[in-house]
Amino acid sequence: MARRRRWSLTKAASWTFSVVALAGIAGLAALFAVQSLPVWKHAGWGFLTGREWFFRESLFGAAPMIYGTLVVAAVALALAAPVGIGAAVFTSEFLPRRWRLAVKLAIELLAGVPSVVYGLLGILLLRNWVYDALEPFEPLSGDTLLTAGVLLAVMLLPTVMTLAEDALRGVPGAQRAAARGLGLTATETVLHVTLPQAAPGILAAVLLSLGRALGEMIAVFLVVGRQDNQWPAPVHSVRPLLEAGQTLSSKLGGAEINIAYGDPLHWAAMAGLALVLLLLVTTLTLLGARLRRTDHAT
């Protein structure tokens, strides 16, 4: 009997590449951590909790941007998740196979549209729709956190849908057959068998999309208003959604980075924002990837 080879070339190569990828992420995080050191020394945890960002006065508080990022992502998910999962259930469980592939292909094409295209659509259409539709609430302009969230939802929809669909297709057909055999209707099968089985995968789909949502720059940049220091006065109200705001990525994409360059503290503050964003996105992506790997009962 041939000796079992512990190390094949494939295995070695995949290890190497995994290590390179990991080192890349760790290296990035380390780079931003080192570069942002001055701002942590300057502001401490106040960098995360501070609500004022006035660089000419050396005030660096990232809280409004973290808030803006989370609000925009939450709005996007609240809209994209139900619709995306619903569409996934429909295509996966109810559409004939040939149609399913056609629809999935179309959706995946949508997922590949560059974000700047969505951003321009946002400027051309969505800004004005939101502005006109919400006229009774007197938004100051069409650039609001809500606009950014809705635009992001449109962008995330294909990702949520296609990943959730994969999760649903991952549930073995035998389970469905058994459920139908026990007399459950098609709807009951979906609600009580397929969806619960696919739940970890669907959650993973949502988390992976959320990771993308947090980091999305150009489209959000164009419609979020980029107003610093926005903090919601009444927390239990939708009013703050109709104000302009700033997200971590829209701040990083703006012209301020050019001013920061060459000023160690200001630059450190910008690097600190990048670090926070990187950690947020990485955490969510890792969480999502982990859930996606969960095995199904067979």
Next chain:
Amino acid sequence: MHVIRLGAAVAAGWLAVAPGFAAGPLKINGSTTVNPPVAEAAELLRAEKGLKIQVDTQGGSSGGISMLAEGMVQLGMSSKHVSAADRSKFPACDFREIHIGEDAVAMIVSRDVWEGGVRALSREQLAGIYEGRIRNWKDVGGPDRRIAFFNKEPGRGTWEVFVHWLYGDAKKAPSVSFPEVGGNEEARNKVASTRGAMSQLSSSWADGKRVFALGLKRDGRVIGPSSENIASGAYPMSRPLFVLTCGEPQGEAKTMIDFLVGERGQALVKKHGYLTLAELKNPEAARDAGR
């Protein structure tokens, strides 16, 4: 930052020792205001002399200054002077400003404000709006509507001219938080599509169809950003337009600069609504040329 500095230094070293490596395209970056005549000049030089030129507008004037100083581009475009702070931030670059024309910053408003009767503002009124003491157009003789002020990003030439006039120095400008706009295109679109909107914009971009340039009230007179008023210095928010180099311009950068200050380049400056160097020296000519 050290890593980037080091990288830039290594890259600069390469450029110095390997002339063949430097024969890539002539790269230009900076102000969206200076961009139109430069981009068109690049177009002509490409067609006529086969030069390879890339023109970009990342980060406006401050983007032009920092990318030039870091050796990422060979020419910067700026609608403001290179400040002492910039010079001390980038000691390796011996900044040269080449004056190619003159422009004014106009305060632009949306149609409803213009038609509601606001045609000019005084300096005190502008400061009041910028500091958030005046929040409704009815307080300055306009319609009863909130003022939606879009602030140009700090570091943009337009913004610096604005606060320089109001406060004497960009460093003395109060800390405010408004929704921000970047390039001229974005400022114009957002003001045009928002009721009660106002922003600062290069006067040549104020088309008088979708956005309208306000006059400035000074000693009981209303002064608009006309060529004549800019050339004579009567309109206070005017500013020079520059292309920038580190040290003496050389090679293709020099070709571009010679073209811009030459007759055809100046014609492009005029075509895009800016004042030419000749008009600047001779306000009479600007008046005759009209706008």
